[in-house]
Amino acid sequence: MIDPTRQDEIRKSIELFYFSYRAFTAQPDQILEQRGLGRVHHRILYFVGRNPDITVNGLLKILSVSKQALNTPLRQLIGMKLVSIRPALHDARFKQLHLTADGEKLEAQLTGTQISHLAAVFGKTGRNAEVEWQKVVREIADIDG
Amino acid sequence: MIDPTRQDEIRKSIELFYFSYRAFTAQPDQILEQRGLGRVHHRILYFVGRNPDITVNGLLKILSVSKQALNTPLRQLIGMKLVSIRPALHDARFKQLHLTADGEKLEAQLTGTQISHLAAVFGKTGRNAEVEWQKVVREIADIDG
DNA sequence: GCGTCGGGTCAATCATATTGACATTATATT
DNA sequence: AATATAATGTCAATATGATTGACCCGACGC
Secondary structure, three states: OOOHHHHHHHHHHHHHHHHHHHHHHHHHHHHHHHOOOOHHHHHHHHHHHHOOOEEHHHHHHHHOOOHHHHHHHHHHHHHOOOEEEEEOOOOOOOEEEEEOHHHHHHHHHHHHHHHHHHHHHHHHHOHHHHHHHHHHHHHHHOOOO | OOOHHHHHHHHHHHHHHHHHHHHHHHHHHHHHHHOOOOHHHHHHHHHHHHOOOEEHHHHHHHHOOOHHHHHHHHHHHHHOOOEEEEEOOOOOOOEEEEEOHHHHHHHHHHHHHHHHHHHHHHHHHOHHHHHHHHHHHHHHHOOOO
């Protein structure tokens, strides 16, 4: 059992986590809405941008969604010429994805709001807070390194 | 413009934020699924538990959802006798919500997994990291104090 | 009694997600 | 060459969820 007072402290953290994540996604969500897109589209753009030549299956694993759930938004992005898809040279079964110039623009706009947001926060809270915050989120996500 | 190297650093933080939030909600999501409930139900249970006698409108504002979106899950919780609803004494137009004994049990179970998760993380990263992490998420959420 | 307020519901629509099944194309195996 | 397997794509059926708009009720203030 955890001390009740301690539990209340941690509940504060839980609430802040929730509200912070919501605030963090609010701006890109708004931009996406104007284009009739959703958060999934942003995630696709983000991870394709960060992992050029990623395969469809690789993207599925990162996003932890079914291929059917990925199919529609991915096709939309390809149709809008924001993402391109082409067979891999070494094995044509694999299709590789990457952002087009327009896709890079939109991705930069969407993630740009979040980068500015975080940069402003870290600027205010300081270097030490940034480093410690990273340690904690990395630990929550259970990622080594 | 922000320095590209700096941008990449912050992108790391963005990814960690995303993966950590996903990992953080995974356990309660699993428990909820077994009961045919979703994340909204957890949020309702959480905030009703934290704010006894909260009104329906108060809950709407905290959750930032429409009353139609709240209606179904809230009715389900009331039907399952996890949440009770009754007119306020001072003004019978207002309905006040609170958790039943069963509701408290489930809420404790759901949030309990998250409390344990965070307690373990903070135990590992230390007091300083906890304090600094809180400062950052509070700033991201744009909450004073 | 009348206007207003908090709350509840219905309808129509749209989006999203899920499972299962099946098709296609390309590579690997024998 | 025939066959099995891998990566991807798609269709169908279903379920869920959210949104907007409209409308209703009961309770309160005046």
